[in-house]
Amino acid sequence: MNHLPEAWGRPRNDVYGTYDASYLQSSMPNQHTQSPIVTGTSVVALKFNGGVVIAADNLASYGSLARFTNVERLKQVGTHTVVGAGGDISDMQYLHEKLLDSLIIKEEYQNDGHHLRASHIYRYLSKVLYQRRCKFDPLWNTLLVAGWDDGKPFLASADLLGTTFSAPALATGFGAHLAVPLLRRVCPDEAAVENITREQAVDTIEECMKVLFYRDARSLSKYSLAIITGKDVEGAAECEAKNQSWKFAEGIRGYGTQVV
Amino acid sequence: MFRNNYDNDSVTFSPQGRIFQVEYALEAIKQGSVAVGLVSKTHAVLVALKRNAEELGSYQKKIIGIDTHLGVALAGLAPDARVLSNFMRQQSMSSRLLYNRPVPISRVVNAIANKAQVNTQHYGRRPYGVGLLVAGVDETGPHLWEFQPSGMVLEYKGAAIGARSQSARTYLERAFEEFVDSNREELVLHGLKALRDSLAQDKELTTANTTVSVVGIGENFKLYDGDEVGEWLEKLGNVQSSRGGRTGEEAVESMDTSE
Numbered sequence: 001m002n003h004l005p006e007a008w009g010r011p012r013n014d015v016y017g018t019y020d021a022s023y024l025q026s027s028m029p030n031q032h033t034q035s036p037i038v039t040g041t042s043v044v045a046l047k048f049n050g051g052v053v054i055a056a057d058n059l060a061s062y063g064s065l066a067r068f069t070n071v072e073r074l075k076q077v078g079t080h081t082v083v084g085a086g087g088d089i090s091d092m093q094y095l096h097e098k099l100l101d102s103l104i105i106k107e108e109y110q111n112d113g114h115h116l117r118a119s120h121i122y123r124y125l126s127k128v129l130y131q132r133r134c135k136f137d138p139l140w141n142t143l144l145v146a147g148w149d150d151g152k153p154f155l156a157s158a159d160l161l162g163t164t165f166s167a168p169a170l171a172t173g174f175g176a177h178l179a180v181p182l183l184r185r186v187c188p189d190e191a192a193v194e195n196i197t198r199e200q201a202v203d204t205i206e207e208c209m210k211v212l213f214y215r216d217a218r219s220l221s222k223y224s225l226a227i228i229t230g231k232d233v234e235g236a237a238e239c240e241a242k243n244q245s246w247k248f249a250e251g252i253r254g255y256g257t258q259v260v
Numbered sequence: 261m262f263r264n265n266y267d268n269d270s271v272t273f274s275p276q277g278r279i280f281q282v283e284y285a286l287e288a289i290k291q292g293s294v295a296v297g298l299v300s301k302t303h304a305v306l307v308a309l310k311r312n313a314e315e316l317g318s319y320q321k322k323i324i325g326i327d328t329h330l331g332v333a334l335a336g337l338a339p340d341a342r343v344l345s346n347f348m349r350q351q352s353m354s355s356r357l358l359y360n361r362p363v364p365i366s367r368v369v370n371a372i373a374n375k376a377q378v379n380t381q382h383y384g385r386r387p388y389g390v391g392l393l394v395a396g397v398d399e400t401g402p403h404l405w406e407f408q409p410s411g412m413v414l415e416y417k418g419a420a421i422g423a424r425s426q427s428a429r430t431y432l433e434r435a436f437e438e439f440v441d442s443n444r445e446e447l448v449l450h451g452l453k454a455l456r457d458s459l460a461q462d463k464e465l466t467t468a469n470t471t472v473s474v475v476g477i478g479e480n481f482k483l484y485d486g487d488e489v490g491e492w493l494e495k496l497g498n499v500q501s502s503r504g505g506r507t508g509e510e511a512v513e514s515m516d517t518s519e
Contacts, residue, residue, distance in 0.1 A: 113399075114398070120360055123358065
């Protein structure tokens with residue numbers, strides 16, 4: 001028996017002939033992510049007077065296949081921050097479960113009365129994303145960071161290129177096309193935020209999630225919604241798009257039975 | 261041949277449980293001129309006495325700004341302080357770059373404490389020969405820390421390090437209860453009074469040898485050097501030690517008659 005570690009688990013030479021070691025070395029260059037594989041779609045968020053609402057559905061698609069229908073894409077980080085991710089799910093899991101978890105653990109272990117707030121976490125994430133794109137190995141995500149920071153609601157976006165921007169109403173992915181116009185009707189600019197109530201904001205986000213479910217073929221009616229206020233983070237998993245009406249679809253060519 | 265067999269390096273304990281190289285490093289602090297720090301609810305102040313080695317030379321820098329919310333005063337080997345303050349500036353910059361946050365005072369102080377401690381436990385290294393007073397403001401308010409080459413750091417309401425610092429400490433111990441509610445100006449004057457008490461009898465505070473710095477909540481670190489110190493010395497009035505031979509009042513009178 002060959003006891004050398006490199007032979008462990010390999011077919012026996014005396015039975016199967018010499019093992020072809022060339023399988024062990026890859027002659028190919030390192031492969032970086034060229035495109036996302038399992039993906040999440042939009043994240044939508046809106047500031048209101050006293051906080052931020054953020055929502056993302058629970059679907060992880062494998063191409064056009066609705067592969068996983070119970071994926072949580074919102075993550076609470078620290079006490080007053082929620083990070084929502086669209087794009088590659090495995091990269092999101094790396095961000096959520098490796099980077100952000102250890103970031104918060106390291107911060108809290110210091111036990112010195114200092115805590116990372118939304119703007120700090122946002123800067124950290126955008127630097128990570130930018131560093132990875134500079135290695136030509138991007139984390140294929142678009143992130144929304146929502147939180148309560150310095151007595152104000154905080155909402156900003158960072159993507160796989162390291163692009164950063166902030167607005168009182170934001171959406172990623174398909175939502176950037178479909179939800180943002182709806183959100184801006186309610187909240188055209190930063191000044192409008194103080195006139196938006198919490199109920200209004202939640203209604204608007206729910207409406208956006210419904211419209212996205214209507215028109216985004218990679219979306220799900222089941223979604224998670226979080227409300228961040230100065231007090232805490234209220235999370236509501238397993239929300240369902242309410243009051244659906246597919247009447248509009250009848251007029252769409254290609255929907256239902258084909259006539260003509 | 262050796263007077264002491266246990267002070268050749270910083271990794272060997274003496275049978276009495278002492279590490280002489282570290283104790284000698286603490287002595288180096290006492291060779292430096294005095295630096296005083298104190299905090300109120302809103303401000304942190306550093307004042308220090310600068311020395312010039314010779315009449316023709318410039319005065320040794322005693323207070324180093326680290327960031328807009330943070331500065332240090334040093335006593336001991338200035339080159340060692342430069343290395344530590346450069347490191348603190350790096351920490352400060354990286355905190356701002358990576359987290360968009362001014363570095364918390366306790367964290368940057370612990371970072372240099374770790375550096376100093378390592379030097380007391382590795383053969384072939386020497387402890388830093390400098391003590392620092394670190395004053396700054398962060399989200400938890402104004403803070404004053406004392407750093408020692410042993411790797412020891414402690415937070416203070418008022419602290420003094422360097423030559424003759426015991427006299428300044430005596431003043432601080434007597435007056436510290438007033439610090440908490442002092443305003444900016446009162447706090448600086450408390451600091452200068454402590455500094456003045458540590459002066460030798462024939463010495464006085466001048467714009468050349470006194471340096472003052474203030475940092476406060478919502479107020480950037482400000483260093484007063486040279487002529488800028490004049491306004492503070494005017495507010496202080498008596499610039500000689502109020503201890504020993506002459507009392508404060510006598511000193512004021514003698515100043516009046518000279519004019």
